[in-house]
Amino acid sequence: xxxxxxxxxxxxVLRDGxxxxxxxxxxxxxGCDAESPAALRRLFAVKRRPIEHxxxxxxxxxxxxxxxxxxxxxxxxxxxxxxxxxxxxxxxRRSGRIPDEVTGGRDTLGLxxxxxxxxxxxxGAFGGAxxxxxxxxxxxxxxxxxxxxxxxxxDDVDLxxxxxxxxxxxxxxxxxxxxxxxxxxxxxxxxxxGIEDVVGASVELRIAGTTAAPGTLPGHYAxxxxxxxxxxxxxxxxxxxxxxxxxxVALLMLAPVLAELPAALAVLDPPVDVDDFARVLYTRLRDAxxxxxxxxxxxxxxxxxxxxxxxDRLTRAAVGTGPQ
Ligand code: TXA
Ligand code: MG
Numbered sequence: 001x002x003x004x005x006x007x008x009x010x011x012x013v014l015r016d017g018x019x020x021x022x023x024x025x026x027x028x029x030x031g032c033d034a035e036s037p038a039a040l041r042r043l044f045a046v047k048r049r050p051i052e053h054x055x056x057x058x059x060x061x062x063x064x065x066x067x068x069x070x071x072x073x074x075x076x077x078x079x080x081x082x083x084x085x086x087x088x089x090x091x092x093r094r095s096g097r098i099p100d101e102v103t104g105g106r107d108t109l110g111l112x113x114x115x116x117x118x119x120x121x122x123x124g125a126f127g128g129a130x131x132x133x134x135x136x137x138x139x140x141x142x143x144x145x146x147x148x149x150x151x152x153x154x155d156d157v158d159l160x161x162x163x164x165x166x167x168x169x170x171x172x173x174x175x176x177x178x179x180x181x182x183x184x185x186x187x188x189x190x191x192x193x194g195i196e197d198v199v200g201a202s203v204e205l206r207i208a209g210t211t212a213a214p215g216t217l218p219g220h221y222a223x224x225x226x227x228x229x230x231x232x233x234x235x236x237x238x239x240x241x242x243x244x245x246x247x248x249v250a251l252l253m254l255a256p257v258l259a260e261l262p263a264a265l266a267v268l269d270p271p272v273d274v275d276d277f278a279r280v281l282y283t284r285l286r287d288a289x290x291x292x293x294x295x296x297x298x299x300x301x302x303x304x305x306x307x308x309x310x311x312d313r314l315t316r317a318a319v320g321t322g323p324q
Contacts, residue, residue, distance in 0.1 A: 023163030029132030085115035087189025
């Protein structure tokens with residue numbers, strides 16, 4: 001079937017209250033009609049997500065924003081102008097248009113306009129807002145290919161649109177614009193420095209606790225393999241000691257020097273730079289699980305640009321170690 005026919009069918013599925021997985025530039029989303037409480041209840045059930053965890057609403061364009069929120073403060077407007085369409089979610093006070101199921105009853109709403117072509121076609125064809133968390137079961141690694149979605153959700157999703165691998169590879173940056181000053185609730189595809197350039201001031205990072213953006217819990221993003229974040233200079237030593245204890249060990253890092261590493265260490269296809277690290281991170285975590293790795297050693301990339309979000313995900317993956 002042509003892509004256009006797939007998108008038209010997906011829009012019909014959404015209108016009928018069904019679930020459609022679709023690509024975005026960040027990760028694949030599991031979408032439903034954001035204005036249908038029944039569809040939202042099914043989405044939460046499939047995702048196995050606690051009902052109080054709010055879901056991001058995806059729009060075709062910034063023009064639609066006003067009807068979903070009570071006001072668009074000037075900072076939010078500047079961020080929208082700078083980064084939409086793109087990997088930025090803004091949190092604003094919601095109007096009555098979106099049901100409680102989307103927001104877990106809270107009075108704020110996370111919104112974003114993705115820039116992935118298939119996502120944009122779908123939003124255009126559907127004509128409404130699409131509520132979409134990442135298309136993985138709650139607490140697991142986000143999917144960055146259609147095959148990842150199929151592996152996680154199987155037949156629980158009515159239709160999967162395949163847009164190829166995601167360009168960014170980690171989730172959107174979330175900025176709360178409901179307070180006196182904006183705050184970053186989740187690091188992601190738009191770098192903190194980019195947000196601060198637009199805001200014209202330093203922006204508070206409010207990512208530690210579980211209250212700001214419920215769902216950014218420690219222990220999220222964990223594969224079955226145990227993730228250990230290590231310094232470059234101790235990789236060889238750490239790997240040797242784990243291998244000696246009988247573990248199957250893999251390594252993910254920029255520019256590994258194979259001659260310096262134990263032969264039994266499985267060196268995963270290395271990312272070429274920080275952006276590539278973000279793009280391949282979740283795929284490599286899945287690769288490690290598919291290969292039956294016990295421990296995945298990771299040397300974090302420098303925290304520049306999207307690197308800070310990679311470090312954040314690695315830290316959470318390392319907390320939530322072990323099979324679950
Ligand atoms: O890149 C992304 O944002 C992807 C794609 C599919 O758009 N979506 C995504 O959704 O990562 P999800 O559900 O996996 O993560 C959404 C995050 C959660 O941490 C949630 O707590 C936070 O957004 N969030 C949503 N609405 C919020 C609100 N009103 N206030 C605070 N946090 C909110
Ligand atoms: Mg998620």
